[in-house]
Amino acid sequence: MKTLHTLAAVTAITFAPLVWAQDNYPTKPIHFVVPFSPGGETDIVARQIATRLGAMRGYMVIVDNFPGAGGNLGAERALKEPADGYTFLVISGAYAANAVVTKPAFDPVAAIQPIIQFSSQPSVLVANSKYSSIGELLDKARKSPGSINYGSAGIGSLGNLSNENFALVAGVSLNHIPYKGTSNAVTDLAGGQIDMMFAGVTGARALARGGKIKMLAVTTPKRIPVLPEVPTLIESGVAYESSLWHGLVAAKDVPPAIVEKMNADLNAVLRDPTIVSRFDSELLTPVGGSPEQFKVVIQKELARLGRIVKAANVKPQ
Incomplete structure (x- = not known):
């Protein structure tokens, strides 16, 4: 019994700092890695979200740009960082395109923990x-x-x-x-x-x-209100529809408590009138939702683009 009590005490001591760290998370700046150059749409969305998240929740969020290899360079860099909830990767449909064409060194689904979808356009x-x-x-x-x-x-x-x-x-x-x-x-x-x-x-x-x-x-199923004069592809006789999207993921082993907190905080940001107004001015729709819902979006995009690559015989450079 003494051994069991000792083991229990050691276990409690070992895990206490981790629990404390998650309860007080974050205790240092969080980094959003954007795998593209500054000024592009992915970068703009990331900075708007990061700024508003910091203002609403009182912690610092830094946007780091690591362009190269169509986004793979920044993705690989972000996913190699410790899965401690302080490094996240901002992704878009380009993440799925790269995955099905260039075959990066990581599994595009198994290597990540989806956090939330930011937007659709x-x-x-x-x-x-x-x-x-x-x-x-x-x-x-x-x-x-x-x-x-x-x-x-x-x-x-x-x-x-x-x-x-x-x-x-x-x-x-x-x-x-x-x-x-x-x-x-x-x-x-x-x-x-x-x-x-x-x-x-x-x-x-x-x-x-x-x-x-x-x-x-x-590319929407119906005409969009801000461009009522522009027909859809479907109206034009081409059965094609798609949307652009952005979202946030982390390395796969990030603690569930941090996933839950970040998802909740970011859902609040995406409902904030300031972000809604800014997104509206850029014809972006705030999405939000659960990590599981965003995972489905990523998986469907990978499957859709994979079919295109096969049918069109697209080969990497």
Whole structure:
């Protein structure tokens, strides 16, 4: 009995600091790793969330940018950090695209603990201003296979897979022009060097207002209120729908108590009027929900993009 009592005492002493640490969490700054350069949409969403989380809950959240390898560099770095609840990874659909094309060194599902989905946003098929409708673009693509050039942030990027999926569903052949980043592709689209691409609604709307590009169709099942004049792809005869999303994950072994706390705190942030207003101005919809719900989103996106990669025979660079 003495041995059992001694063991129990040692166990209590051993685990007491861990329990205390979780009860008082966080005791130091939390880091959100963004695997892309500053200024992009993933970075903007992360910084808005981090700033509001700090203001509402009184602890510091630092955003660290580690771009490279289409997002894999920052992801690998974040997931190698201790699973103590002080390093999180901000992900988007690009995380799933990289996983099914480049096959990173980690399992995209088993290596992570989903925390929460931040947002959802429709994407839009945009073309240079010489096209007045999706029908006109498709007519040219069908009459002259391979004559339509589309741009993306590179082979295996989410934009690449979105365009290939569109081509498969529409039954057309498109020519891929890969760029080192989305901004370069958008510049050439506005200049007429390429014909089309998929983009987030926020950036596309700004360029369309200047007359440099034309928004031909949104990827939502129904038209969106802020762009009532832009038809859906489904309306245009192409059975295609998708959305862009962002969210937060951690390394797989992060303590459940920390997962629960972060999820609760971030759900509160996503309901906050300040964030709702900021997201609304950028045509983002706050999502929130449970870690399990976000895990389903990630798994479905991996499966969807995996089917596209196989059907379109997309190969890594």
